[in-house]
Amino acid sequence: MIEGLPALYIFMLSAFTGYEVISRVPVILHTPLMSGSNFVHGIVLVGAMIVMGSAEGALELTIGFIAVAMAAGNAVGGYVATVRMLEMFQTKPRVSAKDAGGASS
Amino acid sequence: MSASFINFGINAVYFITAAVFIIGLKQMSSPVTAHRGIVWAGIAMVVASLATFGAPQISLEVSSINLQLMIVAIVAGSTVAYISAKRVAMTDMPQMIAMYNGMGGGAAAAIAAVELVKLSSGAESHGLTIQILAVLGAVIGAVSFSGSAVAFAKLQGIMKKTLRLPLHQVINIGLFVAVCVFGYFVATGEPVVFEHVMIFFALAIVLGVMVTLPIGGADMPVVISLFNALTGLAVAFEGFVLNNAAMIIAGTVVGSSGTLLTQLMAKAMNRPISNVLFSSFGSDGGAAAEEEIEGSMKEIQANDAAIMMAYGQKVIIVPGYGMAVAQAQHKLKEMGDLLEARGIDVKYAIHPVAGRMPGHMNVLLAEAGVDYDNILDLEEINPEFPTADVALVIGANDVVNPVARTNPDSPIYGMPILDADHAHNVIVIKRGKGAGFSGIENHLFYADNAQMLYGDGKKAVAELIAGIKQL
Numbered sequence: 010m011i012e013g014l015p016a017l018y019i020f021m022l023s024a025f026t027g028y029e030v031i032s033r034v035p036v037i038l039h040t041p042l043m044s045g046s047n048f049v050h051g052i053v054l055v056g057a058m059i060v061m062g063s064a065e066g067a068l069e070l071t072i073g074f075i076a077v078a079m080a081a082g083n084a085v086g087g088y089v090a091t092v093r094m095l096e097m098f099q100t101k102p103r104v105s106a107k108d109a110g111g112a113s114s
Numbered sequence: 115m116s117a118s119f120i121n122f123g124i125n126a127v128y129f130i131t132a133a134v135f136i137i138g139l140k141q142m143s144s145p146v147t148a149h150r151g152i153v154w155a156g157i158a159m160v161v162a163s164l165a166t167f168g169a170p171q172i173s174l175e176v177s178s179i180n181l182q183l184m185i186v187a188i189v190a191g192s193t194v195a196y197i198s199a200k201r202v203a204m205t206d207m208p209q210m211i212a213m214y215n216g217m218g219g220g221a222a223a224a225i226a227a228v229e230l231v232k233l234s235s236g237a238e239s240h241g242l243t244i245q246i247l248a249v250l251g252a253v254i255g256a257v258s259f260s261g262s263a264v265a266f267a268k269l270q271g272i273m274k275k276t277l278r279l280p281l282h283q284v285i286n287i288g289l290f291v292a293v294c295v296f297g298y299f300v301a302t303g304e305p306v307v308f309e310h311v312m313i314f315f316a317l318a319i320v321l322g323v324m325v326t327l328p329i330g331g332a333d334m335p336v337v338i339s340l341f342n343a344l345t346g347l348a349v350a351f352e353g354f355v356l357n358n359a360a361m362i363i364a365g366t367v368v369g370s371s372g373t374l375l376t377q378l379m380a381k382a383m384n385r386p387i388s389n390v391l392f393s394s395f396g397s398d399g400g401a402a403a404e405e406e407i408e409g410s411m412k413e414i415q416a417n418d419a420a421i422m423m424a425y426g427q428k429v430i431i432v433p434g435y436g437m438a439v440a441q442a443q444h445k446l447k448e449m450g451d452l453l454e455a456r457g458i459d460v461k462y463a464i465h466p467v468a469g470r471m472p473g474h475m476n477v478l479l480a481e482a483g484v485d486y487d488n489i490l491d492l493e494e495i496n497p498e499f500p501t502a503d504v505a506l507v508i509g510a511n512d513v514v515n516p517v518a519r520t521n522p523d524s525p526i527y528g529m530p531i532l533d534a535d536h537a538h539n540v541i542v543i544k545r546g547k548g549a550g551f552s553g554i555e556n557h558l559f560y561a562d563n564a565q566m567l568y569g570d571g572k573k574a575v576a577e578l579i580a581g582i583k584q585l
Contacts, residue, residue: 016354016362023350023363026136027370034143039375039473044211045142045152046371047342049135051159051214052364053221053349054188055128055166056356060228061184062172066235069228070180074187076224081191083218084163088156089199090210095142095149097204097480 041098044091051084120168127165128360134158135364139371145486162360163188191217204481205438208471209269212338215345216262222348223255227315229355230300234308242302244355249301251351253293253318258344260322265338268326278328283392289321325391333390335471336379340387343372382466382492382530414565416574419541420581426503428459430495432534433475434468436509436545440571446508447482449575452582461488463495463505463532465513496533505537507558509544509571515556526554540564543574 034042057080061073134154141151167174173181195214202210226248233239267273279285296314300306329337346368353361380387423429431450437443450460462484468475479489490498499505507514514534517524534540535558542559544566558564567574 019359019362020350020366023366024370027139027367027372028374030136030139030143030367031371031374035145038142038145038148038476039378040207040211040471040477041148041473042139042142043339043342043372043375043471044207045139045155046346046368047211047215047218048152048159049139049155049364050218050342050346050349050368052131052135052162052360053218053225053352054159055162056225056349056352056358056361057221058163058166058184058188059169059171059356059358060225061187062169062180064180064228065232069231070183072224072227072231073180074183076221076228077184077187078191079217079224080221081188082195083214083221084159084195085192086195086199086210086214086217088152088159089196090202090207090214091152092149092156093199094204094207094477095152097477098145098148098486 038098041091041094044087044094048084048087048091051080051087054080054084056080117170121170124165124168125359127162128358131158131162131360132363136367139367203441204478205441206270207477208334208338208469208474209266211471212262212265212269212334212341215338215342216259216266219255219258219262219341219345219348221255222345222352223252223259223315223318225352226252226255226355227311230306230311231308233303233306234311236305239304240355245303245306246301247351248355249297249314251348251355252315253297254344254351255348256315256318257322257325258341258348260319261326262338262341264323264326265334265341269334282324282328286321286324289317289324293317293321329390335467335469335474336376336387336390338471339372339376339379340391343369343376346370346372379467409560409562411559412565414541414567416567416577417581417584419565419567420578421585422539422541423453423458423504423506423578424456424582424585426458426538428461428498428502429453429504429506430461430463430499430502430534430537432463432465432505432507432510432514432532433479434465434508434510434513435474436511436543437571438469438474438478438509440509440573442508442571442575443478443482443484445572445575445579447479447484449579449582450484450488452579456582461490461495461498461502463499463534464489464491465510465532466492466530468510468513492530492532499533499536502537503539505534505540507534507540507542508575511544511556512554514558515554516561517554517557520557524554534558535561535564538563541567543567543569543571545570 057076061077064070064073135158138151138155141147199210229248239245296310296317299310300314303310326337346365350362350365350369353365376387380390431446453460462479464475476489480486512526514532515526516535518526518529518531521527540563542564559566
């Protein structure tokens with residue numbers, strides 16, 4: 010069971026991690042990254058499955074069904090969209106990808 | 115014994131999933147490793163989902179209606195999302211991200227709904243803290259769900275106007291208070307009243323719609339990013355409710371990184387997030403505070419514009435949302451290649467909020483095959499404008515409007531802009547004479563060194579290409 014202070018610690022450390030991870034992303038990758046993080050919260054699928062598994066009665070089952078379908082859509086859609094965007098960056102000839110810092114030359 | 119072993123195994127998978135997600139996001143921060151990052155994260159997601167079938171809450175009996183329906187739901191949701199994500203044009207990506215994000219928020223809210231309905235039918239409560247977290251996640255998820263749906267409808271063009279009711283903010287505050295009241299009833303209810311739960315969710319969904327309705331299209335990138343962060347937070351809260359470490363960590367990471375991204379975007383537009391949410395662009399003051407404009411718009415023919423560029427030494431191209439709508443990025447790349455073959459220095463200047471998302475223009479130019487060393491952002495390119503012979507503005511408007519520097523009354527005053535007006539000549543490709551998305555007149559178009567090339571972006575660039583080829 011995660012609760013009380015340890016739960017707060019997890020929350021705080023994860024928050025800092027997210028902040029640090031994204032702070033070094035070049036503007037060029039912002040849209041793919043937003044799409045990528047959109048995919049990551051598709052992990053809600055796991056929770057939706059657990060809730061639907063223990064659903065009882067028509068109402069709970071219906072809401073659970075909606076939860077699972079939407080969560081699956083979030084995960085799959087987020088993944089495909091991100092990959093499609095990133096593939097565009099990949100197919101390019103990497104002539105001078107290293108010296109992007111001196112791009113003003 | 116074996117049950118606790120399985121439990122341990124599933125939790126281990128969740129732990130690794132959370133770690134891989136963070137590594138994947140980290141890898142997405144560099145163009146070289148980005149693709150690897152998302153593939154890793156994808157694998158982790160599949161493994162985590164499969165492992166969840168082993169959870170004690172899920173019956174693996176083939177006759178279980180829950181299991182059967184669950185598989186139907188997964189297949190249905192995945193198929194719809196897969197096909198739509200594969201088919202959508204790159205220019206329409208922002209609204210698709212909004213939609214998938216809304217689905218995530220909706221899923222988080224639905225998880226809370228099931229938990230709360232269970233409580234209302236007499237299930238044992240896991241304590242006040244858990245109930246509060248479930249309610250918080252429910253509000254945030256529901257607002258993100260309906261708000262994203264409105265954002266999608268607006269960007270897709272289903273909903274054209276920004277709707278603003280009389281006393282809109284008062285109604286919103288009232289709604290918010292009502293959500294808080296019913297949220298309090300639900301969170302502290304012993305037992306939870308079923309009707310309260312239903313009213314609570316209905317109010318939260320309406321709140322999301324009402325908050326997003328008055329926001330103009332120009333502010334949508336910030337809003338989508340904000341909803342993305344909110345969904346992350348909602349997922350994290352429901353993760354606490356379900357005691358699921360993967361949801362807590364992944365959700366919180368997305369919540370904080372999304373908040374940072376939202377701040378970066380709002381800063382680029384010089385509009386505090388509160389302004390984006392609580393005052394609509396150009397609806398008040400924008401037109402009224404308009405000062406007299408000196409000069410007039412001068413039209414230029416494509417051939418003359420082509421000559422101007424072909425005999426220059428440096429051309430800076432400023433693309434905006436209009437380029438995306440006209441799908442002109444491939445033609446633009448073709449023109450850039452022609453100019454480069456003549457020894458001309460061609461650069462692309464990207465404003466942080468050009469288009470409908472940060473980096474929207476970068477994605478489109480990358481799709482067309484433009485080398486990303488030639489794509490520069492605001493700080494890098496602005497010192498170069500005075501040395502440029504031609505600044506070619508295609509489908510951009512507010513991001514090159516000099517009133518942002520000069521007129522303190524303008525709603526966009528203080529927003530960092532691309533100094534296209536500092537180039538020797540400015541050619542503006544524009545569909546018609548009207549004002550931009552925000553409804554603010556652009557003084558650049560009236561400047562002495564600016565000339566207008568009217569027409570659809572793609573066709574205009576094709577004419578420019580033909581003109582350059584003739585030389």
